[in-house]
Amino acid sequence: MAYSEKVIDHYENPRNVGAFEEGEDKHIGTGMVGAPACGDVMKLQLKVGENGIIQDAKFKTYGCGSAIASSSLVTEWVKGKSLDEAATLKNTDIAEELALPPVKIHCSILAEDAIKAAIADYKEKNAS
Numbered sequence: 001m002a003y004s005e006k007v008i009d010h011y012e013n014p015r016n017v018g019a020f021e022e023g024e025d026k027h028i029g030t031g032m033v034g035a036p037a038c039g040d041v042m043k044l045q046l047k048v049g050e051n052g053i054i055q056d057a058k059f060k061t062y063g064c065g066s067a068i069a070s071s072s073l074v075t076e077w078v079k080g081k082s083l084d085e086a087a088t089l090k091n092t093d094i095a096e097e098l099a100l101p102p103v104k105i106h107c108s109i110l111a112e113d114a115i116k117a118a119i120a121d122y123k124e125k126n127a128s
């Protein structure tokens with residue numbers, strides 16, 4: 001199967017790989033999700049400022065090139081966005097940007113799920 005140039009670029013030069021020291025830090029939201037289709041796992045973290053804007057994002061993905069490229073892309077996309085804006089991110093946008101073939105669509109769904117899980121975690125931490 002041929003990967004698109006954008007997939008290969010993000011795979012070869014992934015942006016924002018790593019993890020934040022989380023601890024009790026309420027400014028960090030962490031999402032960890034797995035893909036039932038293949039068993040790949042993605043951890044995505046958001047660092048949110050007092051103004052509700054995402055300042056930084058990091059990911060670690062145990063998975064295929066498309067999953068790594070999808071998570072790399074979304075960590076770039078969400079920086080500077082509000083949580084509500086980030087929550088509107090669709091896997092179809094990721095799949096389109098990376099020109100993912102149908103069999104790799106679930107890799108982009110993993111990235112959407114990871115963002116949503118990170119946002120949910122952040123909101124839960126900051127709920128009261």
Ligand code: FES
Nearest residue numbers: 038039040063064
């Ligand atoms: Fe091999 Fe996902 S299980 S790439």
Ligand code: FES
Nearest residue numbers: 038040064067107
């Ligand atoms: Fe499963 Fe890519 S093959 S995440």
